[in-house]
Amino acid sequence: MYRDYYGFSDKPFQLTPDPRFFFAAGCHQRALSYLRYGLTQAEGYIVVTGPVGSGKSTLARHLVGEVGQAPIVVAQLVSTNLLPGELLLLIAREFGVDAPTADKARLLEGLQVFLARLHRQGKRALLIVDEAQNLPAESLEELRMLSNFQVGSKPLLQSFLLGQEELRDIIDNPAMVQFRQRIIAQCHLEPLTVDEVQAYVEFRLRRVGWQGFPEFDATIWPTIHRHTNGIPRRLNLFCDRLLLLGYLEERSRLDAASAEAVAQDMDPPPPPRRDATRLRTATAVPAPVTGAPEGAIHLFSPEAVRNQQLPQPWPGLLQAVHYMDRAIEEKIRLLSYLDEQIAARQELLAAPEQTHDDSEGENSNVAQPLLRPVP
Numbered sequence: 001m002y003r004d005y006y007g008f009s010d011k012p013f014q015l016t017p018d019p020r021f022f023f024a025a026g027c028h029q030r031a032l033s034y035l036r037y038g039l040t041q042a043e044g045y046i047v048v049t050g051p052v053g054s055g056k057s058t059l060a061r062h063l064v065g066e067v068g069q070a071p072i073v074v075a076q077l078v079s080t081n082l083l084p085g086e087l088l089l090l091i092a093r094e095f096g097v098d099a100p101t102a103d104k105a106r107l108l109e110g111l112q113v114f115l116a117r118l119h120r121q122g123k124r125a126l127l128i129v130d131e132a133q134n135l136p137a138e139s140l141e142e143l144r145m146l147s148n149f150q151v152g153s154k155p156l157l158q159s160f161l162l163g164q165e166e167l168r169d170i171i172d173n174p175a176m177v178q179f180r181q182r183i184i185a186q187c188h189l190e191p192l193t194v195d196e197v198q199a200y201v202e203f204r205l206r207r208v209g210w211q212g213f214p215e216f217d218a219t220i221w222p223t224i225h226r227h228t229n230g231i232p233r234r235l236n237l238f239c240d241r242l243l244l245l246g247y248l249e250e251r252s253r254l255d256a257a258s259a260e261a262v263a264q265d266m267d268p269p270p271p272p273r274r275d276a277t278r279l280r281t282a283t284a285v286p287a288p289v290t291g292a293p294e295g296a297i298h299l300f301s302p303e304a305v306r307n308q309q310l311p312q313p314w315p316g317l318l319q320a321v322h323y324m325d326r327a328i329e330e331k332i333r334l335l336s337y338l339d340e341q342i343a344a345r346q347e348l349l350a351a352p353e354q355t356h357d358d359s360e361g362e363n364s365n366v367a368q369p370l371l372r373p374v375p
Contacts, residue, residue, distance in 0.1 A: 002247035008208040013236040013243070017055075021207055022062035023200045023232075027190045028055060034185040035063050035160060039072070042124060043155045044147075045182050047132075047171065048162045050189030053233025056162040059189075060128050063160075071123040081134040084142040091127065091146075115149050115156035125157045132163035133170065140170070144179045191230030194221055200232065201239055214246050217255035227263040241266060 003011055012021075024032060031048045038046035050056050057078075064074050075094035082090060088107045092099040097114045099107055115125055127146075129135070135143070149156040161167065168188070171180055192200055198221045202210075224242075228234035241262045246254050 002243040003208075005247045006210070006213060006243065008205075008210065010208045011240075012204045012208045012210070013240040015233060015236055017057040017061050019058060019062040019065045021204050022055075022058050023203050025192055025196045025200065027187070028059060031059055031187040031189060032063065034187045035059070036066075038158065038160065038185060039067075039070075039126070041158075041184060043158055044184035045158075045179075046160045047167065047183055047186040048160070048189065049133075049165055049167050049187075051191065051231060052164060053231045054189040054191070055232045056189065057130055058232075060130060060160070060162055064128070067126075071121075072126050073118060073123055074126045074128065076128040076130065078130045080129060080131045080139075082139055083136065084139050087135070087139045087142055094127075095125065111146070112149055112156075116151060119151050119154065119156055127157060127159045128162065129159060130162045132161040133165075133167040134163075135170075137170065137173070137175065140176065140179060144182060147182055192225075192232065192235070193230060194225045197221055197225045197228070197230055197235065200235060204239075214243070214251060215253045217253060219256040220254055220259050223256040223259040223263075227259065227267075238262060238266070 002008075014021075022028075034048070035046055038044065048056060048059065060076065064076065067074060073095065075091065077087075077090060077094060079090070080087075085102055085104055085107075088104060088111070089099055089102050092107055092111055092114075095111070095114060097110045099110060101107075118125055129143070132140075143159060146157050147155060147159070165188075170176065171183070198216075201216070201224070224235070224238060228238050238259075242254060242259060245251070245258060245262055245265075251258065
């Protein structure tokens, strides 16, 4: 849609990580430098953390693209909510190790044989673990144990860990002291500043052939930054919608008002809150029910609403309460009837037996209680 309208060769803002669009902002450039340094050391762990959508996966893919023809075999894990045995099995499969069984001993043996063969070929293995904050502590410990695979003094496996801020808390746990001792560099990705937001957007646009159409007013950048907090993934989503708005309304210039329109469309204001008094499901109002004892409660009768000047309840609620009142009235009448029957039975049992002479027969006339139908 807007791609053809603005003459772009590709879609500039995508949610899927693409190393072609890696933008080396200050903290991202620093993280990339740490990763490159780690590659030269060929040992230990490099840890990169950052908020959701801060560009960690794009950073990792960019690094993999840089490795190119270097003698490094890379495996990348993206599903990391794994128990130790599952983690070992996935690592083996990502490196192409034949792992027909989940037996831990055989998995470790297969990995060691594979890593030793790489070493003899003049190569080494690099494991990139994305979303590492999902790894249980015991799985991180299993990962640490893999760093013990060595030939002489040369480690056979190096690992980079990328994760959200929770990963720092996990690593800082006192129980992870041995793991922390293997970390040779650690970096945290911060959100982009206003100036970096402008540079980021223009960089991605130039990658697809942008030459100033559409034009971006200088007032738009603080607005975009405010609505995205400088998070690259949010920027991609926001700017994609911004360009779509420009296409639909045939705009050649995008300004702060355009950004505000997109923000309102993406995150509309909540509907007005109803008056809390209208959310009451029932209000107790003294109103005697016909045939009910004194002090009985009638819920939400229309008369009570009018007399007490209460808010008019919903029609469905009034109908439901009406049926409840009718049921209560029927129960009150039934209880009154049962009380009368019990009293009559008690009176019958308390009356003395009457004996009549033979001329009148030997039948004893038993007084029968006066029964009446249930009202």
